[in-house]
Amino acid sequence: MTETILVHRAEGVTTITLNRPDKLNCFNGPMHDEVRAAIATAATDGTRCLVLTGAGKGFCAGQDLADRVRAPGAPPPDLGASLDARYNPLIRALKSLEMPVICAVNGIAAGAGANLALACDIVVAARSASFVQSFCKVGLIPDSGGTWTLPHLVGMARATALQMLGDKVSAEQAEAWGMIWKCVGDDDLMTTVHDMARHLAAQPTRGLALTKKALAASAAHSLDAQLDLERDLQAQAGRTKDYREGVAAFMEKRVPKFEGR
Structure with a gap:
């Protein structure tokens, strides 16, 4: 079975790559478990900067809805329990990690994937990348810290419209609004991020x-x-x-x- 993430460690930097490219790196149970384990390892193995990115054309399109399908007549899934067990601990782990966390957004970041990216300390996005609060399109509220993070980044007016309309925000617009740190050319993304990560890993x-x-x-x-x-x-x-x-x-x-x- 294909690993749901790839982990690379060098020069004090741990890079976690979400690795379900055929699913735009949507989260399922195994990916949650592997990401959480990799973060826990980075917290104790001498890593001094963490990089999070995605394989293929997308960064992360949020939750794999195939994991939520139930047989006819079965009770609906408890999404609150899923947040308690999966997404909330992940966001808390990133926020409390005692080192800089950089997100390299290589493509679409949607739903929980967008809010996962925005939970990182520094976000650098490829010019072709975009962000979308897609929860409203399936009758849900933004989660993974999105109702806290987005208003703090772009203000309440923009956050409200983005989360109620589900409009896509380009990487260039995200930079202009202060949603992310920087938008760079697609071919420059990983070089830019790894140079930044190596610099941070050599700092106090x-x-x-x-x-x-x-x-x-x-x-x-x-x-x-x-x-x-x-x-x-x-x-x-x-x-x-x-x-x-x-x-x-x-x-x-x-x-x-x-x-x-």
């Missing part, structure tokens, strides 16, 4: 992880609460080996050699 990983934690908390905090959090996280950052190395390298006018500690 603990400091980047604490930055990620601060940014995640900011939406729910008052300014006073965020200032207190910055104080506490900066105290942690100031005790890292990488901070000492960064200061020493600055004083000695040399390139720092960070170890991610």
Whole structure:
């Protein structure tokens, strides 16, 4: 049986490639299990940057609806239980991973696939890629964090229209709206992302992880609460080996050699 994902590790970077190209990399049970396991491994094996991308022409078209088909007369699937068991833990795992996560969107990102991409820390998309909140087309609400992430990225007016109309957003439009970091030529996508990943993997990983934690908390905090959090996280950052190395390298006018500690 074909592996549902491919995993490659080199130079401190783990790349997870969704590998059901004939299904536009739609999620089924085995893919969920394999992605979650690969993320858990990356959290403990010395990886300092994670890249998520897709094989073939699409990034991820969301849920494989063939997994949801029931025999006539059978009760409908419990989609809330599916979110609790599958999608919500996946989004939480990416958000809490103590390293940068880059998504290389190589093609269509639809439904949960779009919101999976947008849950990553930095999103780079090929010019031919697109994003669509397709839930409304089958009578569902956006999930996988979409009703939280999209309004924070593009504002409530655009998020509401995108999620109620299901309009497709091109990679160029997504960049213009601030939905993603960058749109690049199709042939440049993986080179751009891997160069960025290698750069991040050589940076002070603990400091980047604490930055990620601060940014995640900011939406729910008052300014006073965020200032207190910055104080506490900066105290942690100031005790890292990488901070000492960064200061020493600055004083000695040399390139720092960070170890991610």
